[in-house]
Amino acid sequence: MDENGKKSLAMVVMSGDFDKLTGAFIIANGAAAMGMDVTMFFTFWGLRALKKNVRTGSTFFGKMVGLMYGGGIEKSHPSKFAFGGMGRWMFNKMMKSHGVQSLSEMRDLAVQLGVSLYACQMSMDVMEIPQETFIDGVQDPVGVGFFLLKAQNADIQLFI
């Protein structure tokens, strides 16, 4: 239960994989629809889920990360069947033909439903991904202490 007496869900999103992000946003949007307060804490590879389609990095290694792992949520690959981009194309086609939303539509819906999206400050520093590369609707960065307090008070905790 959170401070408003609502049930709540606290989720760590470590993965930047297409399939895992799909699962994370479906659960988050479902929970928000069921009247729960939802916190998503994005860390490491998960940061891509919050990004606009831009290059990042200031140092040599940071630019390497930006080059190899640049772009936004629409650039994420499935954890299996990646095939250098073929897998993403195939799954996007399959999901569309079955009437499932795209990942970026799911993320927009999450913002619309009031899901709280937080990025991990430490990951942002290490990966050289600043707040201004995130979409609108992302909260200011936080640390693990903030997440743990949310998780302590949450009815459901998930790690994806």
Place this chain on the structure above:
Amino acid sequence: MSDETKVDLELDLKGLLCPLPMVKVSQNINNVPVGGIIRAVATDPGAMADIPAWAQSTGNEVVSADKQGSEFVFLVKRVK
């Protein structure tokens, strides 16, 4: 009996997959008055489990959930 129920809002959820049927009902429940009824028609079989779970979680009521051919017809009552 469900034919006699006054419907305040019709929702077409055909073709939508999880979690959208539940999301759409939730987004529209405040568009009917307390005690009002939404009639929602879905084609996703998963909605038969999800809409009642949504109602239980949010404190609303599923008056009926009927399979009619390939469609699932819900009468959802706003309780609060």
